[in-house]
Amino acid sequence: MNQDVFLRMTGQQKAELREHLFPDDGMEAVALLLCGRHRGGDRHCLSMREVVLIPYDCCERYEDRITWPTSFLEPLLVKAHREGLAVVKVHSHPGGYDRFSQHDDISDEEFFRAATSWTESDEPHASVVMLPCGRIFGRLWASNDGFAPLSMISVVGENIEYWADDANSFVPDFADRHAQVLGAGTFARLRRLRIAVVGCSGTGSPTIEQLFRLGVGELVIVDPDTIGPENLNRIINSRGRHGTQRKLKVIVLAEAIEDTELGTTVYAIPLDLCTPDAVMAVASCDMIFGCVDSVFARHLLNKLASTYCIPYIDIGVGLRADGVGGISHATGAIHYLQPGGSSLLSRGVFSLEDIRAEAMRQRNPDEYASRLQVGYIKGADVGQPAVMPINVIFSGYGVWEFLCRLHALRDDSNGSFASQRWSLTGGMASAEVDGKRCQSVSRYLGHGDINPLLGLPELSVQKVSTDANP
8 A cells, every 4th residue: 555544533532442441450452443534645544433342251351462252343344345434453452562462463464354355445444552551553454565554643632642653753953942842752743744724814824834834744725716915915925926926825835835945845725625625635634724714614624624533723813993994803713623522613603504604605606695685694704804913813822722732831731722712902811611512513523535525415526636635
């Protein structure tokens, strides 16, 4: 296989596994996972969808090995074959042995051969080990080449964990001061990550600037629009000639990043998010920043993050002009959204009515204009003002939130900061814990590539192009 293979799960899923795998008797335990797949251009990502905890009394359990009945595996393989899913075996090493044992080699070869035979496909399945410290490592079967390590395992909870055995801890000169704050290990994780930024204007442009200067390894930047004279004042690295030439925002920003020569690879996606190729490009990423005003796009990102088990930070800015040359209020909010948890919808950021109205504006603009005129659609955005310093402030808060989830920077638990709001004009700030699970978003948790994508008819495809995918 020429693709890197990734395994993704939520913090709650990991906690469920850990409770089962370590029952405090010093013996190994085992579970099976069904995972949705993302079949990207250079990445194949497995997102945990279902878990089957194999009862202790059905196994022969020892301190350094375990055997379990295949009767638990067969129905999962049938479902995996029918729906194109992956099967993952997870077991514990209660003694802390940090590699696969000889017994694991024998057991895994039997498991992988059975999975490949049942599903009649060469697509990857995986075997994973969890240690008492919480570390996870895994591998897949690479046909004639034997075993190959998983490229990375991510766990998205109140904190974000990325596990990779081959992380390089070398810190280049430009990142030395960052590493003094965050540590060489955190910088190494940043260097391995592929991060999506959707929206490249007001808050997106400074978010991109911060991420590549922090040393993020790969950026996927998504925006269909061009630069014009009207937005030169809020897109970092834009020039007057770009506005005159109406150059694509993503191309201008990608060229600026490459010219800086800090080692970040950029994938410029000049597409609307509501297209299959853009969705697939974002689905390949390890982290998502949403820097868009559109209600429908924000809801779509929330749904995408849950479907592919990716952490999502939404950056929102609210400005209102007072009509006499000033600003009546300047507010902003940062939302950290865990896949399978609450959503912008359940948090009251927008309503189903707002989503339907904006969907109508995209699908049937004439009908939207008619309903807006007669008052059936309320509160439509009609050209909000934009001020660069305010955009930069909230962009900084968004990137800081990501760093706090990646590295222990706060005095308090991250659980207290699911959503944060500020009023710059009112001098107020507030933070809230996570809300209730949003069924409309979480029901797609770990589903991966389904048709239609994200369960949306407008994203129905026969075959997604790989040209726009990283």
